[in-house]
Amino acid sequence: ITSVADLGIIREPTPPQRRDVARLLGLGGGANFSVPGAGKTAMTYLIYSAMKRMGEVEQMLVLAPISAHEAWRTEPRLMYAPGAAPRLHLGPGSAGAAEAILTNYERLENRGRLDALLSFCRRRRTLIVFDEAHRVKAGPKGVRGAAALELSAAAHRRCVLTGTPQPNSPNDLARVLELAYPGHGFRLAGSDSESLMSAYARITKDELGLPPLVSATEHLPLSRAHDQIYEAMVSAAARALLRDPTLRSDLTRAGRIVLLLLQAATDPTAVLGNGGELAMLTDRADLDLERLVEALPASFVPTKFVRVAQLVDTHHAAGRKLLVWANFRSHIRSLARLLAPHQPAVVAGYVALADRQSEIDRFRNDPDCHVLLATPHTLAEGVSLHFTTTQQVHVDRTFNAGMLLQALDRTHRLGLPATAHCTVTYLMAARRDGSDTIDDVVDRRLDAKVLAMARKLNDRQMATLSFPSSDETMSDSDLLLGPDHDDDLAALFEHLRLT
16 A cells, blocks of 8 residues: 555545554554544544455444544545445444444443344454443443453454543553453553553644643632531531441442532532432531521522633633533533523533534534533543634533543644644632532542553653543443542542541
């Protein structure tokens, strides 16, 4: 192959893309850990076309989260000459004459659909692609992870794509590598960073030549009423830990504490029960607190929400749109009501799949829509928003470092001019007495996780990231903690002990 034109491709890859495509062809597939926005989808189409030309494969199966399907559908029209692109089949039903099938990980839970995909892989020499492969990092412990391993074993060639191969622990990296190199993933992940580099390709942010991502942290003081309620919830959690030491090893209950504290640090009305009682308080609150909880929802607007409204107003006045992330549906709904004059687009778990793309399109194209409200586990992968906005705000963050990095890269990716001004603002709750909140605990843990991944991948720019830091069907404990995240639990319990 002397030129990409030999493959029917009319768009030249960048020098780093050309280098890594050649590297992955030499490996016979393998792992592409390039940062989000580096063009992994286009690189994979190029790899497939080259492998097909060389007689290595005859067809391709792509597993990707639904949010990433847009890129797999549109990229061939941008890079291939007319009639040269692979025939792509999307979704359920007979693939007919398609040489490439695109489906999502949720379908792996159905045994019949999994068997049909296995049959497809065994019928002809198949390249299987696991896009956003961290989605199935649970490995044999998870239904989808076990199914992914079956498919990997049935395929002739494999490519795993993820910009965040070790979002939380070394085991994450091992399970992703196991999909690319069956039987060797844990050995490879256990090697030193220099040896590990032989097993993957990675384009870094430095190589993309992107403008810097300027980050800012704003500590927003809680109102007196908010501070009193948050104090009551933290004290109740600390008492629960003292009463029942087994809480330390119970991920479900520990995850519930994290969820409640994260919500309460932003908006205490989000953790009120149907009868107005305050969640997590298992013992009777004092009379003043009870009256406060009863009266709060009618007029309360959290300081984080006030600040978001100010930022949206500021960006709108300057002719800019804004991307706002929040991890909880209750926060998204409250912000949508508060920002109604700006006609916000909303992409969250409660928005129907069929409506999510239209909301993204409205944000991109409607001049009266000034803000997009989104949850990272719904929109943090596969979608490019950098031509609409380069500004984002995070109302809250969880312990999931991979999800945060994916969210950052929706607006900071390949194609930006060097003069673009890219910003991210993190909003953090500040206690009135200066003591830490759960936001501070999460911030420190995210710093540690990103630094660990940067060291493992020899990524200088990622190592300098300082956060002034999934799947809608995951449980609360999986989303926030997970089976390998003992350090997250330790940080939480240390916070409660100090309190």
